Every structure is written in C-alpha cells, then in structure tokens.
Amino acid sequence: MSDGDIAVAIATITQSFGPDQKASALTPPFPLVTFFSVPKNPNILHLNAPVIPGDTSAESQRTTGDLPASQWQRGYVWYYWAKDQTSVLWGVVEGDTSNPVTIIPEGISTIPSASVPVSTPATTTNDPASSSSVSAASNSLSPTTTSSAKPSSGGLSDGAVAGVAIGCLIAGALLASLVAWFCLGRRRKSAGGRDSEASALALMHREKGPTAKAVSLESGSPIALAMENGLPQPLEDKAISGEISKISNLIKNHVQSYYHTGRVSPGMIDYDDIQALGSELPVSVGTLSTLLGNAATREIALRFCIAWIVVSRMQLHSPPGTSFLPPEVASCFQSMSLVDRGSRVHAMYFAKWRALTAELMQSTYVRNPFSANDARLHSIQSATTVLENILRPFADSRMDNAQRSRNLEEMFKRAALFAFTLFSQPSAWDFDWQAEQGVKSGSLCIFPALVQIADENGEPVKPPRPFSDAVVRRLDE
Secondary structure, eight states: OOTTOEEEEEEOOOOOOOTTSOOOSSOSOOSOEEEEEETTEEEEEEEEOOOOTTOOOHHHHOSEEEEOSEEOOBTOEEEEEOTTOSSEEEEEBOSOOSSOOEEETTEESOOOSSOOOOOOTTOOOOOOOOTTSOOOOOOOOOBOOSOOOOBOTTSOBHHHHHHHHHHHHHHHHHHHHHHHHHHHHHHHHHHHHHHHHHHHHHHOOOOSSSOOOOOOGGGGSHHHHHHHHHSOOOOOHHHHHHHHHHHHHHHHHHHHHHBOOSOOOGGGSOHHHHHTTOSOOSSOHHHHHHHHHSTTTHHHHHHHHHHHHHHHHHSTTSOTTTOSSOHHHHHHHHHSOSTTTTSHHHHHHHHHHHHHHHHHTHHHHTSSTTOTTOTHHHHHHHHHHHHHHHHGGGBOTTSOHHHHHHHHHHHHHHHHHHHHHHHHSSSEEEEEOOTTSOGGGTEEEEEOEEEEEEOTTSOEEEEEEESSOOEEEETTO
C-alpha cells in the first residue's frame, strides 16, 4: 500500500470449499488477503493476495489487483462489499450465469430471480450449489490476529483481567467525584456571604479617583475569560477614518457622474420631497430648494441631500424602520431607559452590549450581508425612494438611469456595513455637522466630521476627537 491508501479489511478466510464444489481461479483458503481503497478513486477495491502454490492461472498468480464494478461469472471467486456491511465478502458462482449479478463496491445493484445466499462475517455454514442458482460459499472474515486469548497465571483470561481493571478504574473515579462534590459544597456555603459582597462592589459606581475594575470572584472563571478574550479587538484609527472618507468620496463621485447643471423648471422641485429628508435639517426647506435650482450651487445641494440621508440613518438613534442598522438593534436601543444613559456605568454596559451583540450577529450581517432575509434591504429601498424624488429632475439623460440607481444602492449598502462596524466598536461615535458653518455664514457643511465622544471604558472624550474632517463648501464660489 502506498501513502494515502486506506485499509478496509485484513481477513483470513477460514471456510474451505466442499468436495462437490468446483475449483476456481482463486481457491480459498488463503493465509492472508488485504483489501484497500485509495482516496483518488474509492469506487475501486484493490487487493493484495499471496501466490497460491500449484495454481498457475493468471488470476491466482496476481499478488495485487483491482476489483472495479463487474459481474459474477461461473467458476470464479469474487470479493465485494455487501450493502450495509463493513467487511469484505466472497462467493463462488456455481450455477447458470445467463442472468449475472452486477457487483459494485457499495453492494449488489441487481439480483436475479434465484436466491443468492451471501456470507457474512459471522456465518460459517455452507449452502450447496444448485444448477439454477447463484450461491455464495460460506465463510468467516475476521481481522487477522497473531495470538488467541489464554488463561492468565491466576486463572483469569486476559479479557477478564481487563474487565476487572476497568471496573476498578470506574469505581475509583466515582469515589473521587463524591469526595470533591462534598468538599466544594462546604466551600460554597462558607464563601456565600463574601461572593455576594464582591458582586455588589462590582456594580458600584466610583465618582472619583482613577479607573478601577471591581469584579466578583466568579469573573475569573474560564467562561468569563473566554468571553472577554473572544471579542474582536477595536479597529485601528486609520481603518475607521479611511472608510468614512471613502463614503464621502463616493457621494461626490456619484453626483458629478450622474447629474447635470442645466436649467430646470421650478415646479419640478417639490417642497414636500425636501421635507421628507428629515425634520432636523440644518438648512431650511426653502433655502435648500433655492440651492438645488441654482446651477452654481446644485452640486453642493445634491451632495448635502445624499449625505444627510446616509449619515442620519447610520446612527443608532435613527428609527428602526429607516435605520441602516439591523432593525432589532435599533428597536432594542429605543427600549433602553433614557434616564441612565449619561452615567459612566451605563456607558460601560452599553459598550459591552454593542460588542457582544455585534459578535453574535456576524453570520447574518457581516459574513452573509444583504441576503434575501436581511431586513436592512427595506431601509435601503426606503432611502432610495426618498432621494429619487429629489434627484430625478437633475439626472443626466445621457447616463443609464438603471446604473445610476444601482450605484446609489451600492453606496447605501456600504454605509450600512460601516454603520454596523461603528456599532461593534467599544468607543462611542457621533457626527459633527459644523453648526456654526450655516448658510448665513456663506458656507454649508455637505459631509460631517466623524468624532469619538467616549473611549473604550465609557469615559467621555472632551473635546470630541475627530476621525475625519468635515467637508464645507462656500456658496459663492
């Protein structure tokens, strides 16, 4: 056998043919026959058999060979796998072979009208052959052994000695378990008061002094440590800042590629469509309508509209029905109490909740995103509908409209993935729209800065730490 071969049986055939049976090319018994298959083609059974003295036929002189799917023929011994058997069986065809039986490694595929007695590893009887049936010579196939069980010097066989040893081992293990259980029970009773006190200390909020991690005695358990160590590490700063910059650039490229700066009828700009962007716009509906109608400021206005939809729906406090986050996450956040959200203890719990929830949702929202049952697809379609009512009058007719819609949708999907990334981080984030850069100042922020407002331990970051720069454009340029 070469490397990679898989041995399937090493057997000694112990049952010889009867005197009325014809000799075959491979006449039992053999001292040893080895059957095996190789991974490249498991449907072919290979054999290693010794040369049979006195038999010069080509079949008997072959010490190795293959047994592919074939047919029984008269006067030959055939080795095969019987269906649902783990051992290799053998048989001799003695009768009429006008209706042969096809043998495949998995078992007998067709059976002739006559019965086919087949030997099994435990069978030792020999059925006589008939002139109209196919019979299998009875045999016993068993793994080759070099010695048989003998009584030990103490009067016990090897099997009995092994049984006694195993019994003693089990009894000793049971006794040790009972002793350990009794001792642990006493320790738990004596340490109950101390554990409850330590658990209470873990929940106390220290208003002053350096950060200290008070934990209960049970927090050092393997399960707690595995949970802490199993959570992914926070992303590097450049990974976060790089992704938010890419989203900003995608919006700019989309507007510059698919929309024109020509004149449009004022009636095509609907105030209701602009109002659908949201109720907290930093610019009035009338002003935004004017910016859209002016060819010089249209690109700025379009970029602002898209960015406002993207950023407002990436945040955790956005409504579950429109959020780019999974709706179950947004709903859970909405159900949390507003009273305790400002405390440091709540911030620490909130960070752990986000990290654990995101890790448990990886298979649905990260490894297999936007599958047919991904609820975020509904929010993305809703955002597309809101924006299309504003964007359609300015779409460049020279560009493929379907491609424009797909580009917008892919941009929303990328924003949804990044929203989930921010949610999974232990730090807390916000977007700064540079309120001081309002229209009255002659400028407009068309993409906000991403800022960190709390660190991994729930400590506020003051002033907020910027991870990207806001994009501000002059309206008179």
